[in-house]
Each structure stands twice: as C-alpha cells, then as structure tokens.
Amino acid sequence: MPAKFSHNGPADTPVECITDLLTRALESSEVTQKDEYIKKALAISSGLDEYTDAVSTVPSSGCAALIKESFHHDWKKAHESGGAKYEHPTQACAGQLEGNFFKSLVSIAGAKEVLEVGMFTGTTALAIAEALPEDGKVTCLEIDPYLEGFVRPHFQKAGLENKLDIHIGDAASSLEKLAKSGKTFDVIFVDADKPSYKKYYDLIFKHNLLALGGVLAVDNTIFKGESYSGQPGESGKAIRAFNEAVVADPNINVVVLPVRDGISLITRKQNATSDRYSLTGQVAMVTGGAQGLGLSFAEALGEAGASVAIVDINGKKAEAAAAHLQKKGIRSIALQADVTNPDDCTRMVTSTVEQLGALDIALNNAGINASSPAEETSEKEWSSTFSVNTHGVFYGCQAEARHMLSVGRGKIINTGSMASLPGYVPNPQKQAAYNASKAAVVKLTQSLAVEWGARGVNVNSISPGIVETDLIKESKELQPLVEGWISRIPAGRLCYVDDLKAGMVFLASRGSDYLMGHNLVIDGGQNLL
Ligand SMILES: C[S@@+](CC[C@H](N)C(=O)[O-])C[C@H]1O[C@@H](n2cnc3c(N)ncnc32)[C@H](O)[C@@H]1O
Numbered sequence: 001m002p003a004k005f006s007h008n009g010p011a012d013t014p015v016e017c018i019t020d021l022l023t024r025a026l027e028s029s030e031v032t033q034k035d036e037y038i039k040k041a042l043a044i045s046s047g048l049d050e051y052t053d054a055v056s057t058v059p060s061s062g063c064a065a066l067i068k069e070s071f072h073h074d075w076k077k078a079h080e081s082g083g084a085k086y087e088h089p090t091q092a093c094a095g096q097l098e099g100n101f102f103k104s105l106v107s108i109a110g111a112k113e114v115l116e117v118g119m120f121t122g123t124t125a126l127a128i129a130e131a132l133p134e135d136g137k138v139t140c141l142e143i144d145p146y147l148e149g150f151v152r153p154h155f156q157k158a159g160l161e162n163k164l165d166i167h168i169g170d171a172a173s174s175l176e177k178l179a180k181s182g183k184t185f186d187v188i189f190v191d192a193d194k195p196s197y198k199k200y201y202d203l204i205f206k207h208n209l210l211a212l213g214g215v216l217a218v219d220n221t222i223f224k225g226e227s228y229s230g231q232p233g234e235s236g237k238a239i240r241a242f243n244e245a246v247v248a249d250p251n252i253n254v255v256v257l258p259v260r261d262g263i264s265l266i267t268r269k270q271n272a273t274s275d276r277y278s279l280t281g282q283v284a285m286v287t288g289g290a291q292g293l294g295l296s297f298a299e300a301l302g303e304a305g306a307s308v309a310i311v312d313i314n315g316k317k318a319e320a321a322a323a324h325l326q327k328k329g330i331r332s333i334a335l336q337a338d339v340t341n342p343d344d345c346t347r348m349v350t351s352t353v354e355q356l357g358a359l360d361i362a363l364n365n366a367g368i369n370a371s372s373p374a375e376e377t378s379e380k381e382w383s384s385t386f387s388v389n390t391h392g393v394f395y396g397c398q399a400e401a402r403h404m405l406s407v408g409r410g411k412i413i414n415t416g417s418m419a420s421l422p423g424y425v426p427n428p429q430k431q432a433a434y435n436a437s438k439a440a441v442v443k444l445t446q447s448l449a450v451e452w453g454a455r456g457v458n459v460n461s462i463s464p465g466i467v468e469t470d471l472i473k474e475s476k477e478l479q480p481l482v483e484g485w486i487s488r489i490p491a492g493r494l495c496y497v498d499d500l501k502a503g504m505v506f507l508a509s510r511g512s513d514y515l516m517g518h519n520l521v522i523d524g525g526q527n528l529l
Pocket residue numbers: 092093094095098116117118119120121122123124125141142143144147169170171172191192193196
C-alpha cells in the first residue's frame with residue numbers, strides 16, 4: 001500500500017518519497033522487495049545534502065578552508081588542553097549550504113548590519129561578510145573565547161576583518177549590551193544553545209534589535225525531527241516549545257524551511273497600520289532642539305522609537321535636553337551647531353551619523369521670532385531673521401540631503417508657521433520679517449520635495465498655530481492678546497504641544513511616504529477665519 005498524503009496524490013517530495021518507500025517496506029512481507037524499498041529510500045535521504053551542496057554555488061576558497069578546518073580540528077584536544085571551553089562537536093559548523101543560504105538572504109534583504117548569536121568557527125559569518133557591502137558588519141556573539149582566535153585569522157586572510165565584530169560572553173547579556181547601544185540589525189541569525197532560544201527571541205523583540213523590515217532566522221527548528229516526533233531530549237523539547245510560542249505570536253510571520261535541520265524565518269507583520277508610524281531603530285536630528293517646541297518634537301520622535309541628536313547653538317542647553325531625553329529612556333546625544341553656518345550644518349550631520357550610526361529623520365526647527373512695526377524694522381532684525389529661519393533651514397536641508405540621497409532614503413521636516421500661509425497674516429503682532437522668512441521655508445520645502453522626492457528623500461513642513469507656551473502665559477504684552485486669538489480659533493483654545501507631537505511623528509514615519517512638499521497646518525482652524 002502506498003503512503004497517503006494530505007494532497008491525496010502520489011509522493012511528490014523527497015520526504016514523501018522516503019515515507020512512501022518505507023511504508024511499502026514495512027508492509028511488504030517479501031524480504032528482497034523490502035530491501036529494495038529501503039535501499040531506494042536510503043539513496044534519496046543520504047544523497048540529499050551532498051546534492052544540494054553540489055548544485056549550489058561553490059563557496060569561496062576562504063569559506064571552504066574554514067569549513068574544512070572546522071571539521072578536522074581536534075576539538076577534544078582543544079578542550080582537554082584548557083583552550084576551548086567545550087569539546088565542540090564538528091557538526092556545530094552549519095556548513096556550506098547554510099553559508100550559501102545566508103549569503104543570499106543578506107543580499108536579498110539588502111542588509112548592512114547582521115547579528116549572529118552563536119558563532120562557532122564563523123563559517124556562516126564569513127559567508128555573510130562576503131555578501132555585505134563595504135560598510136556592512138557582522139556582529140557575532142559567542143560564549144567560548146577560544147573561538148575568537150580560531151575565527152579572526154580567517155577573516156584577516158580574506159581581507160574582511162573590518163566587517164567582523166565579536167562579543168565574547170553569554171549571548172543574553174551581550175544582547176542586553178547591544179540593546180543599550182541602540183543598534184539594530186537587518187538580519188539576525190540565532191544558532192546558539194537551543195534551551196535559550198525563547199530567551200533570545202524575547203530579548204530581540206523587547207529591545208527592538210531587529211530593524212523594521214528585518215528578518216530573524218533561527219537554526220535547528222526541526223531539530224532532527226524531535227520537534228514533532230518521538231521522545232525529545234532537552235533541546236528537542238525547548239525547540240518544540242519555541243516553535244509553538246513563535247507561531248502563536250500575533251506580531252510576526254514565521255515560516256519553517258526544511259533546510260538541513262530546519263531554519264525558521266521570522267519577520268514582523270507589516271500589515272499593521274501602526275507599524276508604519278513606528279520610528280524604532282531610526283535616528284533623528286532636531287535643530288533648535290534644546291528647548292520649547294524643538295524639545296517637544298525631539299521628545300515625540302524619541303517616544304516613537306527614534307534615537308535623537310539634539311542640535312542647538314547653545315551647547316550646554318543641548319546637553320541638558322539630551323540628558324532629559326536619556327532619563328525618559330530615549331537614546332540621545334547633544335551637538336552644538338550654528339545653523340547659519342553651512343560648515344556647522346555639515347558637521348552636525350556627520351557627527352550624528354558617526355555617533356548614532358545613521359540619519360533617517362532631520363527636523364530643521366531652529367528659528368527666531370522678532371517683532372517690530374515694518375517701517376521701523378532694522379536691517380539687523382531683517383537679516384538675522386532670514387539668516388536663521390530661512391538660510392539656516394536651507395543649509396540644514398542641504399547637508400542632510402547630501403547624506404540621505406547617498407543612502408537613498410530620509411525624511412526632512414522643516415518647521416514653518418501659520419504665518420507662512422498665503423491667506424493669513426498674524427494680527428495684531430507686527431512681524432513682517434518673521435512671516436516672510438517662514439513663507440520662504442514653505443516654498444523651499446516644496447522645491448526640495450520636487451527635486452529629491454524621486455530619490456527617496458521626503459521633504460515636508462509643519463506649521464503650528466499659536467502654541468500655549470510659558471512665554472505666552474508669563475508675558476504681560478501677549479496675555480491681553482490671548483482672548484482675541486481664541487475668539488478666532490474654531491477649536492476654541494490655543495494649541496497644546498501634544499496637538500503637534502503626533503503630526504511630527506507622522507511626517508517622520510513611513511506613514512507619510514507619499515506626502516511630498518506638504519505644509520501640515522495644525523492650528524485649530526485659525527487660518528480659516
Ligand atoms: C551551532 S554552533 C554555531 C554555528 C555557527 N552559527 C555556524 O553557522 O557555523 C553554536 C555556538 O553557540 C555557542 N554558544 C552556546 N551557548 C552560548 C551562549 N549562552 N552564549 C553565546 N554563545 C553560546 C557555542 O559555543 C557554539 O559555538
């Protein structure tokens with residue numbers, strides 16, 4: 001009797017053919033026939049790994065040498081002589097096919113940062129390094145210090161040492177340390193002690209170590225069949241529990257591929273709308289971020305998951321603001337820069353990239369607001385207003401775009417003002433220079449959006465209404481104006497900072513990918529009356 005399969009047809013895969021042959025062998029009472037079935041089944045199973053290796057790309061000479069050395073190293077002696085922590089089994093080396101698999105995965109994912117949990121002799125790490133771009137890195141976590149000495153010379157020989165970062169120690173504490181550094185990874189490969197898999201999985205997602213759109217690959221998730229058949233040992237049981245927990249996680253998609261001992265590919269669900277507003281793993285920079293609206297915007301970006309560089313002309317205040325964000329658990333740095341100086345703008349971008357690893361979001365928010373009757377406005381007030389509010393925004397955009405265009409993505413947001421709107425002029429405040437400088441910001445935003453949009457860089461602006469700040473609450477000159485303003489605001493009140501924060505996150509997130517050159521006016525409807 002042939003075996004029965006869920007598709008109701010004849011055996012269709014190597015495993016089904018083996019199953020069919022063994023079923024026939026079991027049921028056959030004729031010894032020669034039984035042997036014949038078993039031999040055929042054996043030929044299929046024993047030839048599979050060799051065949052898949054043979055018809056997949058030949059590994060580089062560096063990878064081939066490392067695999068060979070991993071299989072032939074005297075691990076018993078290495079352990080007994082006090083070198084290696086354990087007597088590693090040779091089969092711990094994932095081998096040629098997995099090296100090939102990860103090489104392809106890294107290329108398909110366009111990965112730059114890869115994390116391997118459980119390095120052993122680094123054969124997969126080396127294949128990954130070969131596939132990474134020049135500035136890519138494979139970070140390897142390994143508990144046995146002996147293996148670092150084994151692996152490094154091979155990377156050196158391949159000229160790839162600059163792409164290797166090894167952390168020796170228990171993987172769980174290394175993951176905690178990496179999380180503190182704010183790093184995220186495009187591909188993570190978990191292949192260490194099986195009983196700790198669930199712990200590693202929880203740490204990876206708790207600390208957002210997997211970049212948005214990244215892939216987590218977990219090895220040995222079929223675990224010699226123990227995951228679904230027979231009496232599993234400690235590791236088999238752990239893998240069973242791990243697989244059950246992963247498939248029940250509503251936030252991810254998982255597929256278990258029967259590649260060698262099973263590789264699970266796990267990705268975050270991409271269809272949740274809320275995912276599009278997450279800034280997890282991204283790096284933002286906010287000019288004029290040390291106080292007021294700039295600091296609130298920086299807070300909003302940090303609360304949505306971004307690391308934040310606070311840039312301000314006042315370095316001390318920038319440091320205090322960064323410390324304030326750090327206390328809230330937001331990874332933050334402070335940079336002193338004068339946005340009216342193009343060199344400072346270039347430096348704030350390079351320092352952010354150097355210290356935080358990227359620049360995904362830039363908010364050009366530094367601005368000044370002076371008032372005077374137009375007929376009396378001094379040349380100094382006029383030029384300083386334009387110098388900070390308009391020239392500073394342009395120099396910022398320019399420096400930011402040079403970086404963002406080179407990586408093909410980025411979000412630039414400029415702080416405009418309700419005062420920029422064509423049909424509205426703030427009244428009775430006399431601030432012609434300010435109004436004109438902010439109108440220029442909006443036109444600049446539209447122009448840059450048109451120039452850079454197709455190259456992956458979104459440029460938009462945000463124009464807040466009259467925000468209820470301490471300055472307004474405490475100013476004797478402004479207080480009498482509040483009632484008049486409110487009478488012309490359909491929302492019936494001044495704007496709260498919280499009214500603006502979500503708008504800022506929207507402009508910074510993938511949620512606004514199709515929004516270009518838009519001036520997001522959040523003014524309670526004031527410009528309509
Ligand atoms: C299966 S091997 C890794 C094979 C490797 N990924 C490859 O592709 O060839 C497992 C490795 O995990 C390491 N390991 C085991 N427990 C660990 C732990 N708690 N923290 C870090 N590494 C650990 C072992 O020393 C061993 O080198």
